[in-house]
Amino acid sequence: MSLGLWFLRVSEHRLRQYQINEKLGEENLLKSDLDEPNEHLPEESRxxxxxxxxxxxxxxxxxxxxxxxxxxxxxxxxxxxxxxxxxxxxxxxxxxxxxxxxxxxxxxxxxxxxxxxxxxxxxxxxxxxxxxxxxxxxxxxxxxxxxxxxxxxxxxxxxxxxxxxxxxxx
CATH class of the missing domain: 3.40.1760.10 (YfbM-like super family)
Structure with a gap:
C-alpha cells in the first residue's frame, strides 16, 4: 500500500461546516464531499x-x-x-x-x-x-x-x- 499526502482547497465557510457538523454529530460532510465530487469540492480542488x-x-x-x-x-x-x-x-x-x-x-x-x-x-x-x-x-x-x-x-x-x-x- 502506498501513502500519499492529499490537499483539498475549500472555502472557509465549507471548512466551518465540516467542523460544526462533526461537533453536532451530523453527517460527515468532508467524507461525503470526498466520496463524490460536487460544487463544494470539485475534482480540481484536490x-x-x-x-x-x-x-x-x-x-x-x-x-x-x-x-x-x-x-x-x-x-x-x-x-x-x-x-x-x-x-x-x-x-x-x-x-x-x-x-x-x-x-x-x-x-x-x-x-x-x-x-x-x-x-x-x-x-x-x-x-x-x-x-x-x-x-x-x-x-x-x-x-x-x-x-x-x-x-x-x-x-x-x-x-x-x-x-x-x-x-x-x-
Missing amino acids: TDVDKAWEGIIYLLTGKPLSEAFSNPLTVHICGKHSLDVPLEYAMVSPRFLTAADVKESLGILNLLTDDVLRNRFNAEEMNALDIYPGYWEEIEADYVLNQFQHLKEFYAKAAEQNQAVIMYLS
Missing part, C-alpha cells in the same frame, strides 16, 4: 504530492515526518490546525491551513528556491532515515522538486481564491 510528501518534508527540515513536527516549516505542508473530522482512510486526523495561513505559507515556500532544496537532497541520508517511500537515488531530486512546485501552484490557486487547505495522509 491534489496530492504522490510519494514525495516525506521527501519534501525532509528537504524543508532535514528530518523524517515523525521528528519534523517541532520544525516551524512543517506546518506549511502538514497543516497548522487539527480538523476533528474522522476519515477512515486517513492515517491521522486531517489538518488544515486557514485562507490567511495559506497565503503566509505560500510566501514562505516561495522563498525556498530549487537550488536551495536541491542542495539539501541527500539520497543516502534519506534512505538511512527511512524517508518514505525509501530507496532514494540522487536522480529523484527532480521528482521531489517537481512535486514541491506542484504544491506551491496549488497553494497559489487557493490563495488567489481565498481558500483554506485541508491535508490528510492516506
